[in-house]
Amino acid sequence: MIHKKKPKLAVWKFASCDGCQLSLLDCEEELLAVAGAVEIANFPEASRAVVGRTYDLSLVEGSITTPHDAERIHKVRRASKFLVTIGACATSGGIQALRNFKDVKEFISIVYATPAYIDTLNKSTPISDHVAVDFELRGCPINKYQLVEVLSAFLNGRKPVTPRHSLCIECKLKGNVCVMVAHGIPCLGPVTHAGCGSICPSYARGCYGCFGPKETPNTSALSAQWEKLGSSPISIKRAFRGFNAFADAFRKESELYEK
């Protein structure tokens, strides 16, 4: 294939654990192919070298939690032709969005010896609340095969195959037996976005919803079924307050179970 120039790739970190950008380094077999297909121009986790000031593709990890980051994301947007957010933090605010349901100032006063040094926002918000995002890749963490798929799609000018349907479809494609029906285990699969490969149900555990809400999620119907299986209101609230607590559908459902 004739490339005039390899596209320049940048990886940016906001409030996050680094797990998603590490998925890129975790690509193992595909890593050389990735390195061959793009010029890794700005990726502090992998290299100190910084090439140029503008990028063909930016992968953005993390949520916006500080005034400084709320500014910085606009610079990243301006420097990027395509901006793809990766992971639950960047796409829904992440686990740190649990602060959004409480008073963050209280936390600061309890946790930090000198609260005055802390400059933080009241809410942890997804990147798409701040700038235009070209594509969102879900997951906590993202699935490295899906990341390679997004890169392949970008390089070849096609739409990535990352379906928005339920996790149940992945279970059925895999041949899993439904843990909810056959074992009575509460599972978030029926309202959760596919993508992980049904890891937890494959080990007879219920889905934890790491990939956030699927398209048209019917959270209240699922909660009703969880109640029938014996789940308490508090456990239902906690189930929806995971890594994607601030994703609209999950947030609304958990708020229904708030006293």
Add this chain to the structure above:
Amino acid sequence: MNNSAKNDYPPGLIRADDLEHLLKALGAGGFRIQAPVIRDQSIVIDEIKSAGELPAGWTDEQNRGHYRIKRRSDNAYFGYVVGPYSWKKFLFPPSTAILEAKRTGNGFQVSAAAETVSPTAFFGIRPCDLRALQILDRVLIGSEYRDPIYQKRREQILIVAVNCTEPGGNCFCTSMESGPGAAEGYDIVLTEMIDAGQHNFLAQAGTERGNLILQQVPSEKATSDALKSAAEAVQMAARKISKKIDTADIKEMLYANAEHPRWEDVAKQCLSCANCTLVCPTCFCANIDDYTDLTGETATRVRRWDSCFTLDHSYIHGGSIRSSVRARYRQWLTHKLAAWHDQFGSSGCVGCGRCITWCPSGIDITEEVAAIRSGTVKAKAI
């Protein structure tokens, strides 16, 4: 396929202890054997080598959104009904590469994905699932447009059916005229009989190749008493079935009720998770995905199970036609029970009850049809 049953082969009585010989004969005939086995506390279909791997002494408890296996008081080999996966998965695989393309100079070269298929016996397939195969045959290879993947696999299948003598909690095959006894389409059909310490199978060949297999199994001539009690056992199962769908004019009834308020009610309970369609033995919808590698040198086209419950399924330029769950549930049920008649000349439902059991929300198709019928809104001007 070409194995429509003829009952001119003499029925034989096989002792349960001799079932092993039937499996050996199938193995010797070059068949891999797919049969019910226990995995993940469920009865699924997988490859077996001996009768000892069958779930003897187990049954399944099925209810709306509920499945458990339990011990039986006897040692019946087939004392349960259908599990989470139908035989569709062997003939219409969940995911399969259709073709590959490689870049060559200025163009590209396309090759069909190679696949080898070995002769396989479907051992223990129930009458409802057998009927489902006949429906899939009609849909996928019954017209001038044939699915080569299905056809290639289907040609390798030998059918050892097992009549039902005990229905499950969600069975309604009697409504769909697909059971509990198998009428046709088998190479061999077995009826299990446990009575007064006797544990036997009435074995009936339906085709010459089935007959040749049975001839290798020790058996005695079935007495008229044995024939009678096997027939009674199947009739008894039919009487025990409590769920039903009234199929009278069902096509017209459903077409007339496209705006019934019940669709809105069921949409409140429906998760649009797609489980019902994927466990259904006749749902055949698939999606085609194209993949490229990072270099853009090779591309793969993959077919995988899809469902009318996803938004992408009805996506055309500009958006999804069935954006509401109401529209998606209505589409599924109406296609299965009504439009299927127009399209393929039969119902698409065989009454296996899987969509009821494996719905995490416990929606019952028989109840939905009854509710729509009872409140039939006569078509009226808007």
